[in-house]
Amino acid sequence: MRTTDLRVMKTKQALHNALLTLLSQKPLEQISIAEICREAKVNRGTFYLHYEQKEGLFEEYFQEIMEDLYQSYEEPYRAVTTLDTNHLDPNTIRIFHHIERFKMFYRIVFSKNVPLTYYYMLFDGIYSLLKRDISTHHVHQMEDHISIDYYSAYQANAIIGLIIQWYRGDFSDSVTMLNKQLAAILKNVRSGE
Amino acid sequence: MRTTDLRVMKTKQALHNALLTLLSQKPLEQISIAEICREAKVNRGTFYLHYEQKEGLFEEYFQEIMEDLYQSYEEPYRAVTTLDTNHLDPNTIRIFHHIERFKMFYRIVFSKNVPLTYYYMLFDGIYSLLKRDISTHHVHQMEDHISIDYYSAYQANAIIGLIIQWYRGDFSDSVTMLNKQLAAILKNVRSGE
DNA sequence: GATTTTAATGAACAGATGTTCAATATCTAA
DNA sequence: TTAGATATTGAACATCTGTTCATTAAAATC
Known part of the structure; x- marks a missing residue:
C-alpha cells in the first residue's frame, strides 16, 4: 500500500x-x-x-489546514528582518487570521461531539511554533526553573482559550479585536498590579 | 420520567x-x-x-468529579479569612491536587478519541471559578478594554495547557512541581524582561 | 390497599460497523 | 510488454445502533 x-x-x-x-x-x-x-x-x-474511522479521513484534511497555519506564522518573519520577539507579539502571530480564514472548518474542530484529536493537532501546531520562539529568544531571561515544555503548553493553550471564547460567540468578533485582546492581556499581565 | x-x-x-x-x-x-x-x-x-450515547452516562459521572473541583477551589477560602487574590495564586488554587486525585478519570478525559464535551466541562468549571475571582478582585486594576470573558478564557485554558502537558507525561511530575511551574510562569510573565 | 401513572421490558426492524475471503482489476518494475 | 505485486471489489458474517410498540412490572398518589 x-x-x-x-x-x-x-x-x-x-x-x-x-x-x-x-x-x-x-x-x-x-x-x-x-x-x-x-x-x-x-x-x-x-x-x-x-x-479506521471517518475521523482519520478528516484528519488528513486537517494537515492541509495546518500548513496554512505554519505559513501564517512564518509570514511576518519573511517580511521583517529583525523582529522584536520579546514575549509573544500579537501583531506578528497571525493565528487569528488563520482561524478566521478557515472558520467553517474550525466550527467542526471545536464542536463538542468531535474527538479531541483535532484539538490536539491545533495545540501541537501552536505549541511547536511557540516553543521554537521561546527557546531561541526567551530562554536567557526566564526564571531558570521554568520548564520550557510547560511554559510553551501554557502559552499555546492560553491562545486556544481565546479562540474557544471566540468560537462560542460564533466568530462574530473581528480579528483585530482578538489581536487587541491578546495584546492587552499580555501587556496587563506583565505590568502587574 | x-x-x-x-x-x-x-x-x-x-x-x-x-x-x-x-x-x-x-x-x-x-x-x-x-x-x-x-x-x-x-x-x-x-x-x-x-x-443518547454512552458519553451522556459518562457525563453524569463527570458532574460528581466537578463537585470535588469546586470544593478544592473553595477550600483555601474557608481556611483564610482575607485572601490575597491579586492575580492567580497557585497556592490557593487547588486544581492540580484535584486532577491528581482523579487522574484515572482524567486519563479518559484527555484521551484523543473521546469527544470534546468533557474538555469543555472542565474548561467551563475552571473558567467560572476564575471569572468570579477576576470579576471581584481584578477588575479595577485591569486595562479597561480587556474583556473579562476573553481574559477568563485565556487564563482558564492556560492552566489546562499545563494539565495537558502533565497528562502527556502520564502525570509523573508531582503536584508541587506543577504548582511551582504555575507560580514561576505567573511571576516571570509579570516581571517582564 | 386499590387505582392510576409511568418506567422497564422484549421483540422486531433497517441500517451501520468492523472484519474476513477469494476473485478481479489495476498498477509497477523488469 | 509482460510478469509479478497489490489495491479494490463484492459477498458474507456477527455485532452494534437507534427506534418503535404492545405488554408487563413497579412505583406514586389517593
Whole structure:
C-alpha cells in the first residue's frame, strides 16, 4: 500500500471529495462511513484499508489546514528582518487570521461531539511554533526553573482559550479585536498590579 | 420520567456501576452501549430512554468529579479569612491536587478519541471559578478594554495547557512541581524582561 | 390497599460497523 | 510488454445502533 500508487491516490481523492460534499450538507457526526463510501463509489472494505474511522479521513484534511497555519506564522518573519520577539507579539502571530480564514472548518474542530484529536493537532501546531520562539529568544531571561515544555503548553493553550471564547460567540468578533485582546492581556499581565 | 422515581434511580445506578466496571477493563471507546446494558442487566431500550450515547452516562459521572473541583477551589477560602487574590495564586488554587486525585478519570478525559464535551466541562468549571475571582478582585486594576470573558478564557485554558502537558507525561511530575511551574510562569510573565 | 401513572421490558426492524475471503482489476518494475 | 505485486471489489458474517410498540412490572398518589 504505497502512497504513490495511483489506485490509492484515486481512492483517497474520491473519499476526500465525498467527505467535503457531505460536510456541506450535514455535521460530521451525522455522516456515516457507509455514506461516504456510497458517495465516493468506493467499497466500504477499501475505506477500512486506509482509515479506521471517518475521523482519520478528516484528519488528513486537517494537515492541509495546518500548513496554512505554519505559513501564517512564518509570514511576518519573511517580511521583517529583525523582529522584536520579546514575549509573544500579537501583531506578528497571525493565528487569528488563520482561524478566521478557515472558520467553517474550525466550527467542526471545536464542536463538542468531535474527538479531541483535532484539538490536539491545533495545540501541537501552536505549541511547536511557540516553543521554537521561546527557546531561541526567551530562554536567557526566564526564571531558570521554568520548564520550557510547560511554559510553551501554557502559552499555546492560553491562545486556544481565546479562540474557544471566540468560537462560542460564533466568530462574530473581528480579528483585530482578538489581536487587541491578546495584546492587552499580555501587556496587563506583565505590568502587574 | 421524574428523577425521584425509584425505578429511574435504580436503572441509572445499575448503568453507572456497569460503566465503572467496564472502564476498569477497557477504554471508553471500546465499550459499547449494548455491553453496558448487558452488564447492568438493563434493557437496551431503557438506556435510550435516559441517554443518547454512552458519553451522556459518562457525563453524569463527570458532574460528581466537578463537585470535588469546586470544593478544592473553595477550600483555601474557608481556611483564610482575607485572601490575597491579586492575580492567580497557585497556592490557593487547588486544581492540580484535584486532577491528581482523579487522574484515572482524567486519563479518559484527555484521551484523543473521546469527544470534546468533557474538555469543555472542565474548561467551563475552571473558567467560572476564575471569572468570579477576576470579576471581584481584578477588575479595577485591569486595562479597561480587556474583556473579562476573553481574559477568563485565556487564563482558564492556560492552566489546562499545563494539565495537558502533565497528562502527556502520564502525570509523573508531582503536584508541587506543577504548582511551582504555575507560580514561576505567573511571576516571570509579570516581571517582564 | 386499590387505582392510576409511568418506567422497564422484549421483540422486531433497517441500517451501520468492523472484519474476513477469494476473485478481479489495476498498477509497477523488469 | 509482460510478469509479478497489490489495491479494490463484492459477498458474507456477527455485532452494534437507534427506534418503535404492545405488554408487563413497579412505583406514586389517593
